[in-house]
Amino acid sequence: MYKIGIIGRRDAVQGFMALGFSVHEAADAQQAAHELHAMARAGEYAVIFLTEDYAAQLEDELARYRSQPTPAVVSLPGQGGSAGYGMNSLRRAVERAVGADILFGESLQPPRH
Amino acid sequence: MAELRVNPTRMEMKRYQARYQTARRGHKLLKDKRDELMRLFLDVVREDKALRERVEAALADVYAGFSVAGAVSGPQMLGEALICPRAEAELELGTRNLMSVNVPVFRVRLHGDGSAAHCNYGFAFTSGELDAAVESLGGILGDLLRMAELEKTAQLLAEEIERTRRRVNALEYILMPQYLDIIRTIRMRLEENERGNTTRLMKVKDMMLAAAHRPDPGEDEDGDDPPD
Numbered sequence: 001m002y003k004i005g006i007i008g009r010r011d012a013v014q015g016f017m018a019l020g021f022s023v024h025e026a027a028d029a030q031q032a033a034h035e036l037h038a039m040a041r042a043g044e045y046a047v048i049f050l051t052e053d054y055a056a057q058l059e060d061e062l063a064r065y066r067s068q069p070t071p072a073v074v075s076l077p078g079q080g081g082s083a084g085y086g087m088n089s090l091r092r093a094v095e096r097a098v099g100a101d102i103l104f105g106e107s108l109q110p111p112r113h
Numbered sequence: 114m115a116e117l118r119v120n121p122t123r124m125e126m127k128r129y130q131a132r133y134q135t136a137r138r139g140h141k142l143l144k145d146k147r148d149e150l151m152r153l154f155l156d157v158v159r160e161d162k163a164l165r166e167r168v169e170a171a172l173a174d175v176y177a178g179f180s181v182a183g184a185v186s187g188p189q190m191l192g193e194a195l196i197c198p199r200a201e202a203e204l205e206l207g208t209r210n211l212m213s214v215n216v217p218v219f220r221v222r223l224h225g226d227g228s229a230a231h232c233n234y235g236f237a238f239t240s241g242e243l244d245a246a247v248e249s250l251g252g253i254l255g256d257l258l259r260m261a262e263l264e265k266t267a268q269l270l271a272e273e274i275e276r277t278r279r280r281v282n283a284l285e286y287i288l289m290p291q292y293l294d295i296i297r298t299i300r301m302r303l304e305e306n307e308r309g310n311t312t313r314l315m316k317v318k319d320m321m322l323a324a325a326h327r328p329d330p331g332e333d334e335d336g337d338d339p340p341d
Contacts, residue, residue, distance in 0.1 A: 001222075002204040012236065014192060015179045018247040020201035020223070022315055046204045046219060046260045047205075067272055069217055072265035076257075079176050083170045090161060090267065097154050097271035099278075103162065 002070075003044050008051030012079040021049075031080050036061065045071045051078035051084040054058070055111035119295055121302035131298070133292040133310035140284040147277040150212050154270040161263035168260055171253045178246025194243060202254070214265040214273045219258045 006016045010025045017023050024039070026032035032054040039045045046069045055062060055075035065073045075086045091104045119125050183191045207218040 002206050004202050004221075007290075011179075012176065013182070014195055015246060015250055017173060017195040019250060020203075046206045046217065047258065049257070049261075051135055066268045069208070069215060069265070069269070070263045072217060074257075074261045074264050077169050077172055079180075081176075086165055086169070087162070090158060090165065090264070093267050093271040094158055097274040098151065103155070103158060105285055 002046035004044060004049070005039050005071075006049040007032050007039075008049075008054065008076075012051050016049075016105075021056045029054045033058050033061050040065060040071055043070075047074065047102045049073045049074050049076050051076055052083055053078050053080070054102065055089075056083070056085050119299065121299045121306075123303065124185050126296055126299040126303070129295050130290050133296065136284055136292060140281060140289065143277055143281045143284065145257055146212060147274060147281055150214075150270060150274045150277060151213055154267065154274060157263055157267050157270060161260060161267055164263065168253055168256050171249065171256070175246050175250045175253070178242050178249065182243035182246060185242060191243065203209065204258070211266070212273070214269050216269055217262060219262050221254065221258050223254070231302045247296065329334050 003022050004020075005022045005024060006013045007010045007026050009027070013021075013023050013025065024035045026035050032050065034047060036050065036058070037077070039048055050058070050062075050073055052075050055073075062073055065071060074088065077083070077086070089102070091101055094103055095101050119129075122199070186194075201223070203222045205218065205220040205222060206215050208215045222315075
């Protein structure tokens with residue numbers, strides 16, 4: 001049996017307590033990275049959600065978990081709403097696999113007047 | 114391309130021909146694997162994209178609900194209300210084999226359904242917004258986990274596709290041309306040897322004929338000596 005973890009600012013993540021997630025508060029990205037590594041090392045988390053504001057700063061740290069089957073580190077928008085980080089990382093995965101961005105292309109084109 | 118040092122023998126050539134055939138078969142298989150992985154990957158990414166859009170929109174509502182609840186009953190109260198959940202989410206982790214890539218499958222087991230009715234806080238000191246927010250958060254739990262599953266799958270598939278593509282390219286542009294080159298070199302050397310042999314034989318034959326036809330001092334002369 002695995003647990004579900006979530007890391008982020010207090011106001012963003014405390015609601016997830018109601019679902020029984022294991023909530024870890026982090027005041028800054030440094031602390032979030034620390035929590036993340038500790039949780040990954042413990043090996044009891046299959047999924048770790050991370051708020052976008054931290055995920056964007058911890059790009060290198062997240063790359064470490066990308067090729068491992070667990071934990072799945074997934075970014076969620078924080079309290080401030082989505083800044084598109086999650087979509088961006090999806091787009092990067094597409095670029096990596098296909099060699100070109102073929103799914104999100106339409107959103108990147110400049111608007112027509 | 115750098116010339117490879119090989120023995121120009123028929124046996125070596127057979128060996129390289131066999132290796133070339135293997136490489137060609139492997140190349141075809143890997144190319145098919147890459148195409149299939151790509152198809153799966155694009156399906157996963159499309160679903161993930163739609164799911165993420167939905168989840169992000171829903172989360173915005175949930176956060177708004179919690180903000181209002183915090184404003185109405187005070188952040189202290191909110192923290193206290195949530196600190197002791199009755200719902201407990203546990204994950205069962207399975208794996209699925211997609212083209213020999215093991216991707217995770219999450220099955221959530223929720224003790225208590227996460228809805229407001231199952232929350233462990235008293236309704237007296239909390240606002241209704243909190244109940245609604247918790248309820249809608251419970252509603253997207255399935256989507257959240259599906260999204261985690263899909264994103265992990267996409268990452269693992271992307272990596273495998275990259276690896277497969279490298280292999281395909283290495284076979285197609287390095288290994289197979291190299292083998293062909295070796296085979297051609299050997300064949301040319303063998304043919305060259307063959308020609309050398311033939312000319313040597315012809316030369317020997319000429320010499321023998323010349324020796325046979327050389328007028329013996331004791332015999333009549335025929336007069337049609339082969340040229341030297």
